[in-house]
Amino acid sequence: MIFSSALIENAVNEFARMPGIGKKTALRLVLHLLKQEPSQVQQFSEVIARMRQQIRFCQQCHNVSDEDICSICASHSRKKELVCVVENIRDVMAIENTQQYNGLYHVLGGIISPIDGIGPDQLNIHSLVERVQQQGITEVIMALSPTIEGDTTIYYLSKKLKELPVKITTIARGIAFGGELEYADEMTLARSITNRLPLESYMQK
């Protein structure tokens, strides 16, 4: 791509470094910004820079936060004895968007994956064990992806927590709502029959 302006070329290159944004999309975004008032673009730029500079991570659950303790951990209306273990902050948002969960979270910051060189020491596992020991947590829900890495992480965590007086659960696996039975993989289908539910709990959806 040939640019007649180094300013534009640099801006396109910066955008094109982001995931899922190629050069053509980057150019479209840059040309859009060119049409905006300088003050608006200034604001865009400042909001992004400020976000990265000022963001903090909750000292308790490691979720992103504007304060030392995030708004979820600080809330008085949430069940403090219930902790949901997730891989990253996107999963926190996904669960929050359901508006069905009323406990706290613990963000691992990844999952155990030897192939990517991620071991237990790089994850927020020590602080989870501490929380369970010190904060009267009665149930830990493992909300990790049903992959080999996710299952490995669940297995590792359950071993770490097994001496402690805490109930460990995992989110339900099964056929998704709207999913076609014939396209489900065998393992999911088999498990969904083994772990079948009484009709009442299905109707409560």
Place this chain on the structure above:
Amino acid sequence: MIFSSALIENAVNEFARMPGIGKKTALRLVLHLLKQEPSQVQQFSEVIARMRQQIRFCQQCHNVSDEDICSICASHSRKKELVCVVENIRDVMAIENTQQYNGLYHVLGGIISPIDGIGPDQLNIHSLVERVQQQGITEVIMALSPTIEGDTTIYYLSKKLKELPVKITTIARGIAFGGELEYADEMTLARSITNRLPLESYMQK
């Protein structure tokens, strides 16, 4: 979408204002930036702000430029007597990318479109007439989209320029390379037969 951080929410909203970027994509971009070093995000932010503040428009052809006169107009190796009229700077880039055109440009900044309230006075038409009068331009190539608005603009410009000693041409309309004949619209197909080319010029592609 529920955010546990106002910093992130603001950043997502800023990204989501851009064309083709919804809330989910915006969140993905913001989470990507969160993973970067603060210095990298600072650089991203500064490059964007600087681009908008410092960008200029060429005083001659109205293309984006880092100087008062753009690099295309300032180049000594380009044919100064040939001017290609385009709608916007994206069209300049598209033609430059072909690496086949060696003349100058004139960016109208839009096309005549009564339905969008854009008349000739809002476009860079006066400066085109001046250039043709003063700069010894011998040919003006109309490279506008083959729409009603594009054709209206071509018609208007050709009337404005008809007293001047300049040849007016338009880019060729016809079947695109790789295009299937049976799917071409009737007008394009009809014109492509009327304006058929000698075989030699076809083989030169």
